[in-house]
Amino acid sequence: GALVYQYPRRTICKSGTSMRMECQAVGFQATSVAWYRQSPQKTFELIALSTVNSAIKYEQNFTQEKFPISHPNLSFSSMTVLNAYLEDRGLYLCGARDDRGDAEQFFGPGTRLTVL
C-alpha cells in the first residue's frame, strides 16, 4: 500500500533558528508533493506544490526564501522553515500522490513545530 513517512515527528526550535523536515513516499511514486500547515486552531494552509521536474509553486503568503523545498526524486521531499518565529508553529504535513494515476493524495503523520 501507499505510505508516507515524515520526520521528525516533533521539533522544538528557538525563535530565529531554522529547521528541516523530510517526507518520504513508500509504495508509490510521488510525482507531486504538497506541503501544508495546520494551525493550532486546526485550519489547513497550503504552502506549496512541488512536482518533479517542474518549478515549485508557492501559495500567497509563503515564499521560497522562507520555506525552501527540495523534491529531488519520486520518493523524497524536504522543506526547511527558515528563521522560525511564533507564527510558524503548527503541524506541517506533506501530501504525496502519483499524478499519472488516481489522484488520491496520501499524507504523512506530520512534523509538529514548536517555536520558543
Add this chain to the structure above:
Amino acid sequence: GDQVEQSPSALSLHEGTSSALRCNFTTTTRSVQWFRQNSRGSLINLFYLASGTKENGRLKSAFDSKELYSTLHIRDAQLEDSGTYFCAAEGMPNYNVLYFGSGTKLTVEP
C-alpha cells in the same frame, strides 16, 4: 479555506447511532477526499471520490460534482470512530492540491 464549507463543526453521538457530515463546495471540484485525523495528528484516508458513492464498512460517502457537495455517513457509531473528520476538495484554483474543510470533531459516547 473558503472553497469548502464543512458542517457540523462538532458532533456528539451515542454508540450505535448514525449521522452524516456534509461539505459544500463553492467552486468546481474534480474530486473529494475524506480523512479522519487522530489525536497524534495523522490523517487517515477514508475515501477518495471522483463521483458517485463508496462504502467501506460502516462508512459511506457520496460526491455530487454538479450540485457541489459531498457527504460522509457514519452508521452504528463506535467509540473508536471519535476524532476529527476533514473533507478536502481537489479543484479550483489549483487542481493538483487539496482544499480542506474546517473539520468536524466527532465524539462517540458510550
